[in-house]
Amino acid sequence: MKITLKVWRQKNAQSEGKFETYPAHDISPDMSFLEMLDVVNERLIEKNEEPFAFDHDCREGICGSCSLYINGRAHGPKKGVTACQLHMRSFDDGETIHVEPWRAKPFPVIKDLIVDRTAFDRIMESGGFVSVKTGSAPDGNAILIPHDDAEMAIDAASCIGCGAWVAACKNASAMLFVSAKVSQFTLLPQGHPERETRVLDMVAQMDKEGFGSCTNTGACEAECPKEISISNIARLNREFIRANVR
Amino acid sequence: MGWLSKTFTSSVGKKLIMALTGLFLISFLIVHLSGNFLLLRNDNGAAFFQYSEFMKTNPVILVMEVVLFLGFIIHAFSGFRLALENKKARPVGYAVNRPSENSSVFSRSMVWTGSIVFIFLVIHLKSFFVDHKVASWMGVTHEETLFQAVVSAFQNPVYTWFYVAAMVLLGFHLNHGFQSAFQTLGLNHKKYTPLIKKLGLIFSIVVPLLFAYVPLYFLLIYKTTGGN
Incomplete structure (x- = not known):
């Protein structure tokens, strides 16, 4: 395959960035998107040029590092996958591919395609601790959990915190992330002691970080690589109302 | 800051304000529409005259009118503020976005459809509220009745087609707004969400269509049957 890559280059958070064009030939359709970026970068290194920086880690779709806005979509054109699970066969031969970093005020660009996503860590921290029983080990099935609740909780917990929803949302809202995290605790009895403070504190921290508000466009759900449902956002809203009137 | 203001200034709280005022305005649309249909009775506006006199004098209506104005103002103001704040959350846009x-x-496009409907509303209130209701408050008696004002306004094609265009945009606004309000209130369940979405779609098509039918009737079908 032959493609033309237009990659966002930016030295650091302070400097202005711009697109650089890199024509790439001999690209195998079986390469993952990240492997293709590696190949292009290696060729840049051979020419003594600076390779572009991008986030990546597990390369098996579970870490949420590969934050790339590819051709106007978070994680590229395929549904339910991260950029590392996207393959070059999803593109046309001769296609021009734009690669941009996530764009949001709470995600400043660190370098090229890498953005600072520590805002999520601060939101998680604001959720606080979960009370646990100490003492002797409890029986495996001491706490009974309805099967459907367990399923919903694990669906919510499958969020990998990649930030695709912030990137795709026209309001750069982090609501799907926060709602998934609130849901995974709220749906299980173990999360109940801190049920109210958790939702209030996490929403407050989310607002403090400067994310936009949700307008229910559903873009997050459509772009989420883990296909997390916006019914979690409705649950977040319910929990928020409940915590406020209680 | 008290808990109440803290609640309603948070991002979820601001959505709740939009949803609650939005649903209230939706309920108003139904009331308004039922009144409009009195215009279509072939009685030279007798029933509509009675209706408009009732609306001008009934104390419950007068209180609701204030509530309604507040509803519109809060909905429009919070909507604008949210749109501006949300814009700020992404200072640098994408070069390619799909x-x-x-x-x-x-x-x-909620802020755009909402803005145009708001402009329509100002003009609409000027024609059918300020000139009649406010004038009667101030003791100015009007020669023409509200019915005659309606007929002459809608026989102006520019006015009527603007009205119809605004109703199309109202439909677009409701298409998202109706079901979105329920999601914001936390009412999302596989049992009833598909029903809410269907109802919202039907509402967003049928209600603006019925609203638009009245001015189109006066423009295209109604013939002035002599006398004033």
């Missing part, structure tokens, strides 16, 4: 792949155009 939002049509992940969301409906209706959901992404």
Whole structure:
């Protein structure tokens, strides 16, 4: 395959960035998107040029590092996958591919395609601790959990915190992330002691970080690589109302 | 800051304000529409005259009118503020963006459809509220009745087609707004959400269509049957 890559280059958070064009030939359709970026970068290194920086880690779709806005979509054109699970066969031969970093005020660009996503860590921290029983080990099935609740909780917990929803949302809202995290605790009895403070504190921290508000466009759900449902956002809203009137 | 103001200034709280005022305004649309249909009775506006006199004098209506104005103002003001704040959350935009792949155009254009409906509302109130209701408050008696004002306004094609265009945009606004309000209130369940979405779609088509039918009737079908 032959493609033309237009990659966002930016030295650091302070400097202005711009697109650089890199024509790439001999690209195998079986390469993952990240492997293709590696190949292009290696060729840049051979020419003594600076390779572009991008986030990546597990390369098996579970870490949420590969934050790339590819051709106007978070994680590229395929549904339910991260950029590392996207393959070059999803593109046309001769296609021009734009690669941009996530764009949001709470995600400043660190370098090229890498953005600072520590805002999520601060939101998680604001959720606080979960009370646990100490003492002797409890029986495996001491706490009974309805099967459907367990399923919903694990669906919510499958969020990998990649930030695709912030990137795709026209309001750069982090609501799907926060709602998934609130849901995974709220749906299980173990999360109940801190049920109210958790939702209030996490929403407050989310607002403090400067994310936009949700307008229910559903873009997050459509772009989420883990296909997390916006019914979690409705649950977040319910929990928020409940915590406020209680 | 008290808990109440803290609640309603948070991002979820601001959505709740939009949803609650939005649903209230939706309920008003039904009341308004039922009144409009009195215009279509072939009685030279007798029933509509009675209706407009009732609306001008009934104490419950007068209180609701204030509530309604507040509803509109809060909905419009919070909507604008949210749109501006949300814009600020992404200072640098994308060079290439394909939002049509992940969301409906209706959901992404709420501030635009809402703004045009708001402009329509100002003109609409000027024609049918300020000139009649406010004048009667101030003791100015009007020669023409509200019915005659309606007929002459709608026989102006520019006015009527603007009205129809505003109703189309109202439909776009409702298409997203109706079901979105329930989601914001936390009412999302596989049992009833599909029903809410269907109801919202039907509402957003049928209600603006019925609203638009009245001015179109006066423009295209109604013939002045002599006398004033």
